[in-house]
Each structure stands twice: as structure tokens, then as C-alpha cells.
Amino acid sequence: xxxxxxxxxxxxxxxxxxxxxxxxxxxxxxxxxxxxxxxxxxxxxxxxxxxxxxxxxxxxxxxxxxxxxxxxxxxxxxxxxxxxxxxxxxxxxxxxxxxxxxxxxxxxxxxxxxxxxxxxxxxxxxxxxxxxxxxxxxxxxxxxxxxxxxxxxxxxxxxxxxxxxxxxxxxxxxxxxxxxxxxxxxxxxxxxxxxxxxxxxxxxxxxxxxxxxxxxxxxxxxxxxxxxxxxxxxxxxxxxxxxxxxxxxxxxxxxxxxxxxxxxxxxxxxxxxxxxxxxxxxxxxxxxxxxxxxxxxxxxxxxxxxxxxxxxxxxxxxxxxxxxxxxxxxxxxxxxxxxxxxxxxxxxxxxxxxxxxxxxxxxxxxxxxxxxxxxxxxxxxxxxxxxxxxxxxxxxxxxxxxxxxxxxxxxxxxxxxxxxxxxxxxxxxxxxxxxxxxxxxxxxxxxxxxxxxxxxxxxxxxxxxxxxxxxxxxxxxxxxxxxxxxxxxxxx
Numbered sequence: 257x258x259x260x261x262x263x264x265x266x267x268x269x270x271x272x273x274x275x276x277x278x279x280x281x282x283x284x285x286x287x288x289x290x291x292x293x294x295x296x297x298x299x300x301x302x303x304x305x306x307x308x309x310x311x312x313x314x315x316x317x318x319x320x321x322x323x324x325x326x327x328x329x330x331x332x333x334x335x336x337x338x339x340x341x342x343x344x345x346x347x348x349x350x351x352x353x354x355x356x357x358x359x360x361x362x363x364x365x366x367x368x369x370x371x372x373x374x375x376x377x378x379x380x381x382x383x384x385x386x387x388x389x390x391x392x393x394x395x396x397x398x399x400x401x402x403x404x405x406x407x408x409x410x411x412x413x414x415x416x417x418x419x420x421x422x423x424x425x426x427x428x429x430x431x432x433x434x435x436x437x438x439x440x441x442x443x444x445x446x447x448x449x450x451x452x453x454x455x456x457x458x459x460x461x462x463x464x465x466x467x468x469x470x471x472x473x474x475x476x477x478x479x480x481x482x483x484x485x486x487x488x489x490x491x492x493x494x495x496x497x498x499x500x501x502x503x504x505x506x507x508x509x510x511x512x513x514x515x516x517x518x519x520x521x522x523x524x525x526x527x528x529x530x531x532x533x534x535x536x537x538x539x540x541x542x543x544x545x546x547x548x549x550x551x552x553x554x555x556x557x558x559x560x561x562x563x564x565x566x567x568x569x570x571x572x573x574x575x576x577x578x579x580x581x582x583x584x585x586x587x588x589x590x591x592x593x594x595x596x597x598x599x600x601x602x603x604x605x606x607x608x609x610x611x612x613x614x615x616x617x618x619x620x621x622x623x624x625x626x627x628x629x630x631x632x633x634x635x636x637x638x639x640x641x642x643x644x645x646x647x648x649x650x651x652x653x654x655x656x657x658x659x660x661x662x663x664x665x666x667x668x669x670x671x672x673x674x675x676x677x678x679x680x681x682x683x684x685x686x687x688x689x690x691x692x693x694x695x696x697x698x699x700x701x702x703x704x705x706x707x708x709x710x711x712x713x714x715x716x717x718x719x720x721x722x723x724x725x726x727x728x729x730x731x732x733x734x735x736x737x738x739x740x741x742x743x744x745x746x747x748x
Contacts, residue, residue, distance in 0.1 A: 350677030358399035358678065360669065361426065362387060362662075364433035365418040370409030371546065375572045375603055375654065376435050378646075379457060380405070382637075382655035383433065385644045386662035389636075396669055399678070408439070415439040423450055430686050431665055434458060437479075437517035440472055447471035448745075451684040453668075455661050457654075459596075460520050464712040465740040467748045471683075473690055474713040475661055475703060476622040477736045479520035479569055482596050482717065484529050484737035485620050486567065489719045489730070490592065491533045497618065499590055502564040509539040509558030511551070511578055512569045518545065521569040521596065525739035538563050547573035547607055551581035559587065566591045571598035575617070576607030583613050595619045600720060600727055601653040614722050618730070622717035623657055623703045625727055633660065633700035660703040668693060704733070710746035 364383060367376045387401050395401060406418035415436070422429060432447070434440050434456045440463030447454045447469075454472040456463060461478040463469060477485070487508075490497055494506060508530070512518040522540055530537050538561035541554035555578065558566055566582075568575050575595050582588040593616065600619035605611055628634050637659040641651065672681055672689040695706035705714050715738060719731035 351679055352673050352677060353397050355395075355397045355399040355678055359402050360396055360399050360430060361402045361404055362431060362433065362665065363404045363422050363426075363429060364435075365406040365408050365415050365439070366435035367410040368405075368407040370407075370411070372410045372436075374606070374649075375598075376410075378603075378650040378652055379435055379654035379658050381644075381646065381650060382658035383662060385640050385646070385655075386637075386659040388644075389640050390662060390666055396666055397673060397678070408436075410436065412436070412438040412442050416442055419443055419446060423452075428682060430669060430681065430683050431455065433661065433665075434472075437463065437520055438515060440464075441466075441516050444469040444472055451682065451687065453683055453687040453690060455665055457657070457661070458517060459713065460516060461523065461525075461739070461741055462516075465744040465746075467743050467745055470712070470745040471687055472712060473705075473707055475657055475705075476597050476714055477620065477717055478713045478740065479517075479596055480523050480526045480529075480739035481713070481715065481736040482620040482622075483521040483526050483567065483569070484739050485717055485719070485734065486594050486618065487530055487533055487535055488737065489618070490565065490594070491535060493730075497592055499564055499592055502590075502592075506533075506535045506565060507538045507561070507563045508535060508565040508567055509541060509554075509561060509563035510537060510568075511539075511541045511543060511554050511558060511566050513545040513574060514542045515545060518542075518569055518574075521567075523739065523741070525741065529737060529739060543570075543574070543577060545570070545574065547577065549573075549577040551578050552585065554578070555581045555585060555587060559590065564591060565594060567594045568599065569596050571596075572601065572603040573607040575599040576604050579613040579617075580607075580609050583610060588613055593617045597622055597717070598653065600722070603649075603652050603654075606649065611725065615724075617722045619720060620717040620736070621720040621727065621729070622714055623653070623660065624701065625653065626651060626656065627726065631700055631702065633663075633698075633702040636699070637702070656702065660699040663699040664690075664703070664705065667696070667698070 366380055367373050368380055384403065387403060390396070391400050404422060406414070408414035408418060429452045432452055432454050434454055435458060437458035437460035440454065440456045440458045440460050443454070444463045444466055445468035448471045452471060456472050456474050459474050459476055459478050461480050463472045464474055464478055490506060510522050527537060539558050541557050543549050543551050543554050566578060568578055579588070579593065582591065595617060597620055600617070600621055604614060608614055624631055624634055626634060626638065634656070637656050640659070641655065646655065668686050668689040671692060672685040675689065676685050691707050694708050697704055704716050715736050716733050717736055718729050718733055720727045721730050
């Protein structure tokens with residue numbers, strides 16, 4: 257049979273379909289069958305004829321297609337490479353050790369020539385000796401400690417001026433040290449603003465826990481906590497400690513200085529706590545912060561109010577002036593005499609007219625003392641005291657406690673260095689480290705602190721009493737009540 261061209265076949269097929277569209281269903285079926293039968297052999301033959309041509313065409317274009325695919329793949333790869341994020345360079349190794357040649361400055365200010373110099377002087381001298389001992393032992397990871405000190409003569413204005421000068425000269429202060437409650441209160445918000453941790457001997461509740469605080473840390477419980485622990489003890493042991501003929505009711509006269517420190521334990525919280533114990537605070541008498549203060553009026557007012565306990569938040573010549581007044585009036589035996597931690601110190605004997613007047617004084621004692629001679633920290637401080645030729649009058653609480661304060665600062669700075677590296681170190685890092693340290697024994701247990709959980713002061717203390725000129729422990733380490741101000745930084 258003669259082969260028809262493919263186009264002819266297609267024409268015939270289209271024509272058949274046209275006829276189909278115009279016919280009856282039976283006609284449509286017959287026409288379709290006739291068309292298919294006619295063109296099928298021809299289409300088959302045409303497919304056979306075209307196969308070699310199609311194969312040749314495919315073979316001809318295959319290299320071109322392959323080359324194009326390769327080119328596209330390369331271009332895609334280039335785009336991917338161009339959009340890849342460069343790998344980060346390895347972080348520089350933190351410097352945490354071998355800091356020889358570096359310096360770390362400790363800033364402090366306090367009274368070295370004013371009315372409280374006899375009391376704060378040993379604190380400052382102990383601080384200097386403690387720093388010298390650290391430096392002699394290699395410093396802080398090899399870095400030497402430098403000291404900047406200002407004598408404020410007990411003036412808060414001078415303390416603020418010293419702070420302003422320090423911060424204007426150094427924009428990365430790691431730590432400061434203060435000794436007065438007034439200084440701490442005046443600068444509490446500044447420490448927060450400038451992110452400078454303050455290690456404080458002045459134990460003001462406002463400085464530690466005020467709404468604008470949080471960067472001030474104390475060596476001992478705040479004064480309201482100490483007063484509350486004192487009240488806890490005498491309430492539980494009243495029959496053993498009460499003056500003869502005092503009766504069953506505890507009535508306290510608060511007699512102290514009209515200063516931030518002097519009034520530091522007389523707060524809304526302590527008044528409420530006294531009431532909860534069934535204790536009545538019957539008077540708040542003010543006396544001059546001077547060694548020669550006349551306390552006669554305050555004592556007689558306390559007696560008239562029915563007080564059988566006198567409590568003072570003062571130190572050295574503060575309690576001494578009250579005891580001297582009681583002695584002069586012949587009223588020493590009518591009152592149980594109590595005070596805060598700073599009063600329980602040998603410095604009081606420099607101001608009393610008769611050492612016997614101090615007998616029976618009771619106070620919280622939140623650290624060890626020189627007679628705890630089996631303690632390694634006490635031994636170390638004793639060695640340094642002798643090596644530096646300090647005088648017997650300085651052999652009190654202040655000198656020993658600032659040794660512990662320096663140890664605390666060094667430990668916090670070392671932890672901060674481990675956390676962020678020396679070159680990145682800031683005051684905020686030291687503040688964070690003080691909190692991270694948690695519950696620790698400082699200077700081998702001379703002082704106990706725990707600044708975690710929004711705490712800025714220790715919450716443990718002993719109770720000691722003067723017996724035969726010695727500070728005898730009546731009650732071992734005990735948790736203090738927590739009488740921080742109701743309005744404080746942790747809930748603002």
C-alpha cells in the first residue's frame with residue numbers, strides 16, 4: 257500500500273471527526289471506526305520512519321543540554337556560596353589568672369581624725385593591713401590592690417564629695433567600702449545608679465534594703481534584726497537576766513544618738529515586733545554623740561516611764577556615757593543594759609568611769625572575736641596585728657572584722673573574674689558575684705554571710721554578755737528575725 261504523508265493522514269482524520277460531529281450516533285461510530293482503521297497502519301509506519309530522526313536529534317542536543325545543566329549548577333553553587341553566613345571567629349580566651357602587672361583599686365572613706373576616729377580608726381587600719389597581706393600573698397590572681405582613701409571626719413557631705421571625686425576619676429570602679437550608716441544611706445541610690453557594690457560596716461536597714469538600694473552589702477545583721485534578736489533572747493530568758501525586782505513585764509527605753517546610726521534600730525518594724533512579743537517600748541530618748549554627753553535626763557526619763565531595760569544603738573563612748581550616767585545616779589542595778597554589735601567591744605572600756613559598769617551588758621555578736629583563738633582566720637589577723645605593730649587599744653572588733661571584709665571582697669572579685677574575665681570586669685559583675693557566693697564562711701568563719709534571695713545582710717548572730725571583762729557566749733549562732741523595711745528594693 258502506498259504510504260500517505262503524515263499531514264495528509266492528519267487531514268483525513270480531522271475530516272472524519274468533522275463528519276462525526278454532523279452525523280447520528282450510529283453514523284458517528286461507523287465513521288470513527290473507518291477512520292481509525294484507515295490511518296492506523298500509516299501512523300505506525302510514520303512512527304517507525306521518524307524514530308531514527310528523533311533519536312539523532314536527541315543525541316545531537318544532549319551534550320548541549322548537559323553543558324547547560326552543568327553551567328546552571330555552577331551558577332547556583334556560586335549563589336549559595338555568596339549567601340552563606342561567614343563562620344564566627346573563635347572567641348578570645350578569657351584572662352582569669354596570671355594578672356601580674358595589673359592593679360585593682362579599693363576605694364574607701366571614713367573618719368580618721370573626727371569625733372569617731374577612735375572607733376573607726378581601727379577599722380581603717382585593719383583594712384589597710386588586710387590589703388597589704390593580700391598583696392604580699394600575690395594579690396588577686398597576681399593583680400595588686402591599690403588603695404584610695406578619704407578622711408571624712410564623720411561628715412556625710414565629705415563622704416558624698418569623696419564619692420563624686422572617685423567616680424569622676426574612675427569610670428569602672430569595682431567596689432567601695434563605707435563605715436558609717438549616714439554615708440551608706442546618702443549614697444545607696446548612687447551605688448545602684450553607678451553599679452558599684454558597697455561593702456558596709458554601717459548596718460542601716462535603709463542603706464541595704466531601701467527602695468532605691470540593692471548594691472550595699474553588710475558585714476553583720478541590720479540594726480533592727482539585731483534589736484529583734486536581743487528582744488527574742490531576753491523574752492525567752494527573762495527570769496535569768498532581769499534586774500532584781502523588775503517584775504514579769506519587759507519595758508524597754510531606747511536611748512541613743514539622733515543620727516542615722518543612732519536611730520537605726522528604732523523602726524516601725526521593731527516596734528511591731530516588740531508588741532508581738534508582749535514587750536513595751538516605753539521611751540525613745542536622745543543623747544549627744546559625744547564622749548562627754550550628759551545622759552542624766554535620758555536615764556531619769558527612762559526610769560519615770562517604768563523601763564527596766566535600756567537598749568542603745570551606739571558604740572564605744574555612746575554606751576559608756578549611758579553607763580556612766582547610771583553609775584552616777586546609782587541606778588545601774590535597776591536596768592538590764594543591751595546594745596548592738598559595735599558596743600560589745602573593748603573600745604567601751606576607754607570611756608567608762610568604772611569597768612564594773614559594763615558587767616552584764618548583753619548584745620548580738622555576729623562574728624568571732626580574738627578569744628576564739630583556735631580559728632585560723634583569727635590567728636591570721638592576730639599575726640598581722642603583731643607584724644604591723646598595732647596598739648592594744650586597736651585589738652577590738654573593728655580591726656578583725658575588716659580583715660573579713662577584705663577577704664569577702666577578694667573572693668567576690670575572683671569569682672567575677674572567673675565568670676567574665678579580668679578585661680571585661682565591672683562593678684555589676686562583682687555585685688552579681690557577691691550574690692552568687694551564697695552562704696559562705698568568710699575568713700575561715702570569722703564572719704558568716706549569705707546575700708542570695710534578695711538578702712543584703714547576714715541573718716545569723718550569737719548572743720554574748722560581758723562577764724568578768726570577757727565576752728561570754730550565752731547563745732550560739734541563731735537566725736535573726738528579718739525586719740527589713742516593708743518598702744524595699746525587692747518588692748519595687
